[in-house]
Amino acid sequence: MAFSAVRALLQFTTILPLGRHADYDAFARASWILPLAGYITGAAGALVALLMPTPVLAAAGALAAVLVMSGLNHFDGLLDFGDGLMAHGGREKRVTALTDRQIGAGGVGAGIIVTLLAVAGLLSVTAVACAVITGEVLAKWVQAALIAHGRPFRDGMFSYINAFSRPWFSAAALLLCLPLLLLPLSPAGFGAAGLAAAGTFLLVMGVANHLFGGINGDITGAANELTRALVVIALAISGV
Secondary structure, eight states, rough: OOOHHHHHHHHHHOOOOOOSOHHHHHHHTTTGGGHHHHHHHHHHHHHHHHHOOOOOOOOHHHHHHHHHHHHTTHHHHHHHHHHHHHHOSSHHHHHHHHSSSSSOHHHHHHHHHHHHHOOOOOOOOSSSHHHHHHHHHHHHHHHHHHHHHOBBBSHHHHHHHHHOTTTHHHHHHTTTTTGGGGSOOOOHHHHHHHHHHHHHHHHHHHHHHHHHHSSHHHHHHHHHHHHHHHHHHHHHHTTO
């Protein structure tokens, strides 16, 4: 069952060719394992960064690698979230903009802004490989926490996973983040990254509840992209 859950997780969050589809319910019942996917996508970004000859290429290459490794699924959620944020009118219009298949100026703007912030953050750290791994793992923790504590505003993939989730899943997911302490980062760096991730969780939860009446899959995807960017910026500010 544990192997099936991990395989389903990686099939859901990466483009890795892992054979026949695993039972999706196995992952839904154990969404606290999400940070494991962050180590995989983060390692892909770190490897590319280490192979690049210049800091600019390392930053851009690392971000490109994690986006491609994730199949751009979370980035798609960011674009939808941007449309919902920028929609004029009441909650119903915002939800419509969030959930339709068209990408408007709000989505394009959100994608550009968060990407620029992420690249700028990676350009401002000396340990790009460590920063991208940390950002990816903590981004997946934020997703797990939103699933555990969020309130779905409509039926869909998020509500399905949320139905299996329990409040303690966020704590279990946090335990899976502890191997990050093995990375050669300063205590200040770890503290800044943790605060950035926790702050992103609270921010996304508050904004989503206020504007949309809850959480959906697009919002959890957007939270992944936003967390990564803010974590690497926090690491840069802390002097990593």
